[in-house]
Amino acid sequence: MDSEEFRRYGHEIVDWIARYMDEIEHYPIRARTSPGDLLKALPTAAPETPESMDAILADMDRLIMPGLTHWQHPMFFAYFPSISSPPAVLAEMLTAGLGVNGMMWETSPAATELETRVLEWLRDALGLPSDFEGVIQDTASTSTLCAALAARERTLNYRGLEDGGAAIAPLTAYGSIEAHSSVEKAVLLCGIGRAHYRAIPTGADGGLDLAVLKATIKADLELGHIPAFCVATLGATALGGFDDLKAIGAICRDHNIWLHVDAAWAGSALLLPEQRWMIAGIEAADSMVMNPHKWLRTTVDCSVLFVRDVGAYTRAFTILPEYLKTAETGQVTDYRDWGIALGRRFRSLKLWFVLRRYGLHELREMIREHIRLAAAMAATIDAHPDFELLIGPRLALFAFRYCPAGATDTDALNEALLSTINRDGTLYLTRAKVDGKMAIRWSVGQNNLTAQHMDKAWTRVQDIAGDLSRTS
Template identity: 50%
Template sequence: MRTHDDLPAWSARAAAWIRDYHAGLRDRPVRARIRPGDLLAALPPAAPDAPEDPDAIFADFERLIPGALTHWQHPRFFAYFPANASPASMLAEQLVAGIAAQGMLWQTSPAATELEQGMMIWLRGALGLPDGMTGTIHDSATTATLSAVLTMRERALGFAGLTDGLSGAPLLRIYASAHTHSSVDKAVRLAGIGQANLIKIPTRADLSMDPDALGAAIAADRAAGHVPAGVVFCAGGTGVGAFDAIGECLPRCDGLPTHLDAAWAGSAMVCPEFRDLWDGAAGCESIVLNPHKWMGAQFDCAVQFMRDPTDQVNTLGLRPDYLRTLEGEDVVNFNEWTVPLGRRFRALKLWFVLRAYGLDGIRSRIRDHVDWAEALCERLRDVDGLVIASEPRLALFSFACAEGDDATEALVQAINADGRVYLTQTRHDGRLVIRVSVGSWDCTRDDVMCVAEVVENLMRAGAGAVASG
């Protein structure tokens, strides 16, 4: 593995290991069963001075690493949201690693830039978005949301913040619901707007942002001399899958720029029957979704669509002489659309995935996951001592123990100690709840229903056994 001549044999060995790894995932516990510091203690205290035998390196990899992993590609991983890696995506990433292109400018990698443009066109059509929208691929939704919030800031300040700083600037306000992801809070902090100026708008019974409360908050801030800068909507909140009624809220935004966080749920919009959930999305100025969550294009791959990228480019772009494109200043250089200068060739895996499985293949998987989540929810609804805390929104729902938070916490710990499935918890409506998020690329209906088997077994064992599990 030290020279290019070594690569064919070692790449074949790695590919075989990956095949066997995935074939055997159901036999592994989903979460790592080690204690903090165990792997670190197994490593030598310093790097070797002399080259080591590749066989020894690979043997140590096999000995140390798999057992210290939480297996995100496990078909019974139902925690957080999926971070899928389809075989087609893995192959593309292997090629990207070998090419090792740096796509910061068109001229540093024309293929990376133009394939990215092409994939944005393909995805725009697949999602039913308007023809005029364009966009770029970021590492994560956090970066895309930060980019959108920075752009909101500069629009509100007449682009003076970039040169003059924020000292002495008016107090800016960003509006979002309590169900938006913490990346919105982080963006407001990093943009210098301040956590206290992220105004969380009350939600209605269906967990959507209250349009009247949004309009009233914006009007009140203007009357107080503050400067409203933008609104962030939610489509598929991380906790329990909340969706804002975007179409109802847009008329109450008083002309402010809007950004839609659809990181998880956005991929489901390749299925036309789900698009009512984000009705009004086409009216937003910015939208982010993560194909690495539910489309099989492995992390990192977050797509941001924009109605017009000009303001974001004017906010984030910087063009010193050494970054000028001599072929023409109107050439797209995607580093100007986001925070980092360096850029990976992320479009290749999207190209491979969309062609290898087709939109119909991706739609079929998503529809199955939604159906299986609903079936699991109905089965858990009949389990004595459980309550459904939030109904399925696409492939996400939550449940809890009727006895209260202590029993729910004991149950989720016992579920994860069992090892067959992995679930996580959150708080909803003042109680601790257990989330089920179906979306693993290779999961089957039997894998999903395994959640019910585990929970039913633990509940039959009794509260005392669960608490001690």
């Protein structure tokens, strides 16, 4: 492809994306395809000869679009948001166009130094301690795995790097039963192992039960185990619960346990001074993850891991073969030592574009509005005699269920309600369990979301619920 063709299709694709953004509300939110549909439509081998861009773009519309779920749709209330934005998309184009691999300072000094400065901006804007330093990873799962690896090595005095550390007593790790599955996965992958992961129950407030945590650590110590890693979750995935960071921090300090904070979703709300209650006690944390790719308009993927003691952290990842030595080694930041991968996309560019193009004030107002819309809808649902608010609102998340008078199997009714809503295509909601009851999660956080969208979604929920009651 020469630059003339590139320019032509570049313009065409930007027009295509802009049209998609303008028309997104006309798409059914969820894909309407069945398993295997695309596989059946695609050739089984790559073409030997070049195809035209026209043919490729036609197949984009014909084959790919019907199989997509529209995460940027204003009425996407499923999971957690993963919002993109035009500045982030433009920065992604530049990132791809430059094709820079920022594995270390020398391979693109600007990529390294922009990442450092943008993460200082973000840290300060979130009200995090000034001794936190950040690094961009692909996902929170990777960030938490890196924290677990560093925790393991610090606890083993870096013996694991030498001989695996198997001769040392088993290490143990802790998180609440509401912690994201990536926490357990990190514990498995870092070698601590499933048998040594303690999933601590939560108390009435949805946070990790501190008495059980203390007793579990004590029991582990009595068995000769070494407590190494603990995760406090701020804004748990299913129901948005918050662990008591301050109290967990005190316990971790007493036992020299690496405390990692998972604020993958809720971390963006720290832009709002009135939400900083959740990080009381953050001084005791060794690391924290938050994902700008969830709620901060920075196209997936962009997860930020903040660490307090960079030396203790990077020691777990540093390896220096001859071919990676540079004149500046040891005097500059080489982000290859801050994680698993050597090669690194230039992700800081999109965060820089987003922070500059919107400014902190507008981002704050967006999150504040999401929290306000969630509170208003939760109150409306709570006031309805046929619906029950089960959880929240916690930031911009709440959970509810339909329970009209005379309903006999409320769980089945809500299963039917959720699947009918999601087949309908007007809005997209996902599920949760609250005290064993089937609940419907409503997570607010889309770009361009208005009170009218919320009202339209609520009307659709009530209509579908009413139809179900009449036909059941």
